[in-house]
Amino acid sequence: MIRIFMQDAYDNSDRIRISKIMCSVAFEHAESLKILLASHNFTSAVGILRIQFESYVRGVWVLYAASDTELSKLTAELNNENAKRAERLPMLSAMINKLESKAPENAISPILEFKKYSWGPLNSYLHGGLHAIDRHSKGYPVGILEQALKASNGVNGMVGMFAAVLTGRQDLVKEVSEIYKSYSDCFQMKADMNS
Numbered sequence: 001m002i003r004i005f006m007q008d009a010y011d012n013s014d015r016i017r018i019s020k021i022m023c024s025v026a027f028e029h030a031e032s033l034k035i036l037l038a039s040h041n042f043t044s045a046v047g048i049l050r051i052q053f054e055s056y057v058r059g060v061w062v063l064y065a066a067s068d069t070e071l072s073k074l075t076a077e078l079n080n081e082n083a084k085r086a087e088r089l090p091m092l093s094a095m096i097n098k099l100e101s102k103a104p105e106n107a108i109s110p111i112l113e114f115k116k117y118s119w120g121p122l123n124s125y126l127h128g129g130l131h132a133i134d135r136h137s138k139g140y141p142v143g144i145l146e147q148a149l150k151a152s153n154g155v156n157g158m159v160g161m162f163a164a165v166l167t168g169r170q171d172l173v174k175e176v177s178e179i180y181k182s183y184s185d186c187f188q189m190k191a192d193m194n195s
Contacts, residue, residue, distance in 0.1 A: 010168030014075045015063050022059030023163040026052050030156045037149060042140045043125060043132050046148045049155070050122035054092055056159050057111055061095040063166070064103040110158050118151060154187040 009016045029052035036045035062071060073089055076082040090098070096115065099108050124131035135144065157180045164172040180187070 007163075007167045007169070007172065009166050014071055015066070016166050018071065018074050019059040019063040020163065020166050022055050022062065023159050023166070026055035026059065026159045027156065029055060030152050030159075033148070033152045037145060042145060043136045046122070046135075046144075047126040047132070049118070049148055049152050050126050052152060052155050053114060053118070053122075056155055056162070057092055057095055057099075059159075060103060060107055060111065060162060061090070061099055064107065065095065065098040107162070110154075114151070114155065114158075150187055153183075157187055 009020050029048050033045050033048045033052065036042070036048065062074065066074075070089055073082070073086040076085070092115075096108075096111060099111065121131050123129065125135075126132075160176045161173065161180065164176040
């Protein structure tokens with residue numbers, strides 16, 4: 001996966017540059033999830049899965065659906081005024097709604113599937129809801145932790161495919177697709193975090 005990030009982007013446009021950065025951020029979150037699992041910080045690990053997914057969606061949204069004004073908020077120099085402007089960017093549901101009419105089907109379908117099966121429980125983990133309270137107090141069944149890891153791997157698969165798309169190289173897209181198929185047992189898009 002890291003090799004994909006070392007490839008040149010299709011061009012130097014802000015859309016592709018910011019999308020590639022968001023892929024890298026999502027990948028960093030996936031690495032952090034694994035570190036947290038290994039450290040037995042399970043609630044934090046599951047919560048970071050939502051952040052990983054949101055980072056990926058932001059990257060896809062930037063490429064396919066963000067307006068030039070919205071994009072400019074993400075490319076501005078970081079200072080107090082620009083940070084306040086960037087706070088008014090769309091949240092996840094609004095980004096997905098816009099992507100549904102603008103992104104290719106193969107880009108939006110896995111996003112919708114992940115959100116359908118995982119979004120509610122992940123919100124609960126992230127915001128200290130019943131999932132976080134119950135699991136943290138009673139312990140985490142191994143199956144839940146495996147689901148979280150496989151779901152994160154699934155998001156990483158989407159990230160890898162999108163990062164390959166950002167290179168404009170069809171051979172790399174095909175290679176990532178084959179890797180994804182070869183290791184399908186490591187991915188689980190229909191993660192049910194409720195169990």
